[in-house]
Amino acid sequence: MAKKEKVLEHTSALQLNRTDPNMKVKPTLIIHRIICYIVLVFFSILCLFFFYILLVNASRSHYDIMSGFSFLPGNQFINNFQSAISNTTIPVVNGVINSLIIATCTAILSIYFSAMTAYAIHVYDFKGKKFIFNFILLIMTIPTQVSALGFFSMCTDLGLRDTYIPLIVPAIAAPAVFFFMIQYMKSSLPIDIIEAARIDGSGEFRTFNTIVLPMLKPALAVQAIFSFVASWNNYFLPSLIIDTSTKKTMPIMIAQLRSADFLKFDMGQVYMFIFIAIVPVIIVYFCLSKFIIAGVSLGGVKE
Amino acid sequence: MAQAANAGNVPVKARKGQIGKYKKWGYIFMLPFILVFLVFQAWPLIQTFYYSMFRYFKSGLSWIGPEFVGFDNFVAIFDMSSGNNILALTWNTLIMWVLGFVPQIIISLLFAYWFTNVRLRLRCLGFFKTVMYMPNLIMASAFAMLIFSIFSDIGPINELIKHTTGGEAFRFLSYTGSTMGLVAFMNFIMWFGNTTILLMAAMMGINESVIEAAEIDGASSSQIFWKITLPLIRPILVYVMITSLIGGLQMFDVPQILTGGQGGPNNTTKTLIMYLNEQIGTSKNYGMAGALSVIIFIVCAALSLVVYYFFAADRSNKKSKKGGK
Incomplete structure (x- = not known):
């Protein structure tokens, strides 16, 4: 089939060349390509430019930054880093640890339980299955902010304010992860394998944990990354729930930088704080970008 | 005969069993998912609806209410004399969304067209x-802080402006236009890559032979784009637009x-969710926050229905295709 198409393509290309003189086609195509590359490179630079400035300024002293613009990094990177992590008003080390704990727990809970729910719908036949599937699909795009008021007052009533429970546990119900998982299962989880496991005497729970989960690994990994990043970047809910400064997550601390008297701040430190908030994700991204981009085009759904 | 029929029946019965x-x-x-959904999403949503009907706010140190007032909060939120009425907030939010979304979808x-074009390679x-x-x-709040540092009155961009023109610094955040422009620009930078990948996936799904046939018939590449590619990816375009609109209504961090x-200057860049955050966190006006949430919920639910039907249509299409084969 593929060969046939290739042959077709070849012949059509030949026909085109016959109708258009060779000389005419080639230069326009080359010019077109050059324009494409120029535009693409421009937008790539645009994407990277601000992060480059971040890198440059995170490595310069306050005095250098204030005295002018530079395209070359300075030598104060380690100094800035040390003064940033020893800042007592914004305990950035706590922030990183808190964000890591919350984001990791969120990622694990959301992929495990959402995969489990998708598995329930994919494998079993029970009353209300269709309704639940359609319902989850329907609520997938409704933002969590609309119930934030009730969420906030409930957490206050239950004494969950200033704890991580309201930031971690709700991840168990992640409609977007559920949807991605069920799509993946449809394409690559044959029911026969589960039936074979049953015949071999494996319990339902064991089948899911030891046979199904390993088969879902690629999808789980992609969704774990997305859940982790979404939680790491989340600002709205944590800023309402968390009050104690040592319990705050990275985004809240970044917001504090903004509300602090900005002009009096050591700018080298400000850039270093932003650097610390952004860089872990960028490093993970560049290591795993192939999976992530494949995941984006596959899922089509990301919050 | 009887035996054979029996043999045929037994497995069916066993299967049913x-x-x-x-x-x-x-x-x-499914239990954990459903339980967590009910406790942390459904119940808070019901409570939010409940609060929207009550006068309930903190004044000084004491709470006023809750006292049932019917739809008074909804009336109050549409009060045009207040700078924070819902129409002004929606306008601010939508303008910033449109300013970011239009270049985003075009680029x-x-x-996506260039990336999937076979002749360009x-x-x-x-x-x-x-x-x-x-x-x-990237963490949206950190990105916004970075842009703020770079475009602040003492930031590198203003250093450049001062050096090249020799004049005053341009105070980006003192003008509605430039503040909105920065927000839209950030949203554009953050989302155009995502949209490109989605549209690329859609364009790669187009059967190559359709485009080849058009080429043989002598269609120009712009004709192919407008008359073949675009109509064929329309479902994805609609999906991208509506999910982006829902995302735009949630605009907050940036x-x-x-x-x-502050949503400055003069509340002209205050978004719906920024106001909601203010009402829950600082003003503690639960009645107003409830009314605003209910309205946002209704709008998002309506938009979600469209996305839902998009998925439902997509699924039934696939099913019928499979059936055809």
């Missing part, structure tokens, strides 16, 4: 996609950090 036997596992596996369409696609998608994963929570 099996389904019955395993049925409960379906419920068990994404163009790039561009190289380094992996690199371009990687770089352009990256801002999507304008919140950029304007320091």
